[in-house]
Amino acid sequence: MSSDHQNKRKSEIGEGSSRGGGTTGGLLNIPSDSQQPPPAAPPQLSRYESQKRRDWNTFGQYLKNQRPPVALSHCNYSHVLDFLRYLDQFGKTKVHLQGCVFYGHPDPAGPCTCPLRQAWGSLDALIGRLRAAYEENGGLPEMNPFASGAIRVYLREIRDSQAKARGIPYKKKKKKRSTPILKANEEASRS
Numbered sequence: 001m002s003s004d005h006q007n008k009r010k011s012e013i014g015e016g017s018s019r020g021g022g023t024t025g026g027l028l029n030i031p032s033d034s035q036q037p038p039p040a041a042p043p044q045l046s047r048y049e050s051q052k053r054r055d056w057n058t059f060g061q062y063l064k065n066q067r068p069p070v071a072l073s074h075c076n077y078s079h080v081l082d083f084l085r086y087l088d089q090f091g092k093t094k095v096h097l098q099g100c101v102f103y104g105h106p107d108p109a110g111p112c113t114c115p116l117r118q119a120w121g122s123l124d125a126l127i128g129r130l131r132a133a134y135e136e137n138g139g140l141p142e143m144n145p146f147a148s149g150a151i152r153v154y155l156r157e158i159r160d161s162q163a164k165a166r167g168i169p170y171k172k173k174k175k176k177r178s179t180p181i182l183k184a185n186e187e188a189s190r191s
């Protein structure tokens with residue numbers, strides 16, 4: 001009874017307030033315990049869920065296309081590693097080879113013939129989605145090839161080599177650095 005009363009008081013927004021609603025947050029401030037999950041899953045999937053589903057289908061298709069086709073139950077980490085290498089041909093991230101003049105430059109001044117690869121961050125996120133999808137589709141956690149230590153090692157190597165080749169350290173991003181190296185000259189000439 002008393003809590004009911006409190007809720008009621010809380011939901012009453014001050015009348016005649018000239019404050020435009022910014023601070024009281026009356027309408028959008030839904031108490032967390034009143035958020036009931038909808039009885040049926042909505043047909044619209046979140047971006048993550050639909051991406052996960054798409055990735056899972058792509059991986060399933062990849063296994064089917066192997067000769068001979070690989071059953072999901074026989075899939076192990078080496079298939080996953082092959083899959084990651086296979087995806088590189090669709091990559092859009094320039095990863096400079098060690099002989100390239102732009103090796104280690106985050107902002108190359110011109111074109112080069114180095115290959116395009118899948119960026120480490122994309123692969124890392126992809127593995128996370130597939131690892132979840134594997135178990136959601138009946139795979140046993142202890143058999144999960146996406147959780148294999150070999151995958152983790154591979155991703156770490158990719159991260160380190162791309163960080164060197166692209167001159168981009170993959171650490172916690174600090175606040176935006178406002179001076180890109182190559183454009184810094186223009187900025188500096190002002191002072």
Ligand SMILES: [Zn+2]
Pocket residue numbers: 095096097100101102103112113114
């Ligand atoms: Zn290059």
